[in-house]
Amino acid sequence: MAKNTVTIEQIASPIGRPKDQRATLVGLKLNKIRRQSTLEDTAAVRGMINKVQHLVRIVDEK
Numbered sequence: 835m836a837k838n839t840v841t842i843e844q845i846a847s848p849i850g851r852p853k854d855q856r857a858t859l860v861g862l863k864l865n866k867i868r869r870q871s872t873l874e875d876t877a878a879v880r881g882m883i884n885k886v887q888h889l890v891r892i893v894d895e896k
Contacts, residue, residue, distance in 0.1 A: 838875040841894040842883060843868065851889070858886050 844864040848856045862882055863871040870893060873879050883890060 840875045841872045843870045846889045
């Protein structure tokens with residue numbers, strides 16, 4: 835059975851943001867604008883996306 839995944843893209847810079855938001859982007863495997871990352875769709879990942887929702891966008895959900 836295939837696991838659900840979510841692809842996210844960084845759309846804004848973390849400059850001037852709190853350290854915890856920058857660390858969350860690194861946890862999501864993002865660190866540059868327009869970089870994309872595909873991760874397993876879990877509650878933890880959704881929580882991280884929600885924390886930095888102003889810096890990322892969801893590209894694809896499967």
